[in-house]
Amino acid sequence: MKWKGRQQSRNIEDRRGSRIGGKGIAGVGGGLGLILVIVFTLLNGGGTGDIVNNIGLGEPQTGESYQGTAREEELADFVAVVLKDTEEVWTDIFEENGLVYREPTLVLFSGQVESACGIAGTAVGPFYCPGDQNLYIDLSFYDELSQRFNAPGDFAMAYVVAHEVGHHVQTLLGTTEDIMPLRNQMSETEFNKYLVRFELQADYYAGVWANHAQGLGYLEAGDVEEALNAAHQIGDDTLQKQARGYVTPDSFTHGTSEQRVRWFKEGLRNGTIQGGDTFNANNL
Numbered sequence: 207m208k209w210k211g212r213q214q215s216r217n218i219e220d221r222r223g224s225r226i227g228g229k230g231i232a233g234v235g236g237g238l239g240l241i242l243v244i245v246f247t248l249l250n251g252g253g254t255g256d257i258v259n260n261i262g263l264g265e266p267q268t269g270e271s272y273q274g275t276a277r278e279e280e281l282a283d284f285v286a287v288v289l290k291d292t293e294e295v296w297t298d299i300f301e302e303n304g305l306v307y308r309e310p311t312l313v314l315f316s317g318q319v320e321s322a323c324g325i326a327g328t329a330v331g332p333f334y335c336p337g338d339q340n341l342y343i344d345l346s347f348y349d350e351l352s353q354r355f356n357a358p359g360d361f362a363m364a365y366v367v368a369h370e371v372g373h374h375v376q377t378l379l380g381t382t383e384d385i386m387p388l389r390n391q392m393s394e395t396e397f398n399k400y401l402v403r404f405e406l407q408a409d410y411y412a413g414v415w416a417n418h419a420q421g422l423g424y425l426e427a428g429d430v431e432e433a434l435n436a437a438h439q440i441g442d443d444t445l446q447k448q449a450r451g452y453v454t455p456d457s458f459t460h461g462t463s464e465q466r467v468r469w470f471k472e473g474l475r476n477g478t479i480q481g482g483d484t485f486n487a488n489n490l
């Protein structure tokens with residue numbers, strides 16, 4: 207992807223190196239356990255179980271400054287350019303639909319981070335929290351993406367950002383609000399089926415962004431293949447097969463490799479919000 211020297215988003219909050227503040231449970235109030243804690247991740251592997259529904263943990267904030275490696279700093283610049291691209295593309299698309307796009311903030315963290323959805327560790331992977339409308343990424347995930355998940359390449363990384371931005375689009379469009387109450391109205395297996403459609407829609411929106419990036423001439427040879435490979439490598443079936451040798455489709459929350467690739471591709475081909483109605487699609 208052509209990105210060097212291009213404009214970066216200002217909506218980046220760098221919390222790398224800062225520890226989680228100790229507010230104490232007493233200051234939070236007793237109702238916290240009732241808050242619906244859900245975050246939208248890139249993949250199933252980390253699991254939302256790693257989100258700690260408790261703000262009282264951790265050491266006091268130290269505020270020490272963080273100096274990443276040259277590679278990390280380059281990644282930080284890269285995601286800031288991608289985020290800027292998503293802001294421009296989604297602002298235009300929303301405008302065409304008579305809507306206003308509110309830009310999300312991307313929080314860079316290392317190790318652990320506190321969000322409106324709870325405290326999350328690096329193992330959760332990149333995620334979006336509808337409660338504060340922030341994207342959270344520990345840049346070390348990109349090494350994992352290329353090595354553990356066999357999805358190297360800068361455009362694979364761009365897809366990750368675009369997928370989380372897709373969840374933000376779903377929040378702005380009201381889709382998140384529509385599906386969340388269903389969680390208390392059905393079994394986990396039934397709700398997972400909605401989650402899969404929800405996640406595939408985020409993949410579709412990532413594809414919509416890629417469609418526009420392509421139109422603007424930012425893509426290089428091999429970029430689309432990098433994103434498609436990433437979508438394939440993090441399909442629920444592929445991850446489960448790697449982790450334990452068999453799959454349990456009832457537990458899928460993000461879709462199979464084939465589905466993830468198909469919906470990213472569909473967004474890339476179609477380029478509009480309207481083409482991504484995964485909830486009414488007969489064939490996922």
Ligand SMILES: [Zn+2]
Nearest residue numbers: 246247248408
């Ligand atoms: Zn997701």
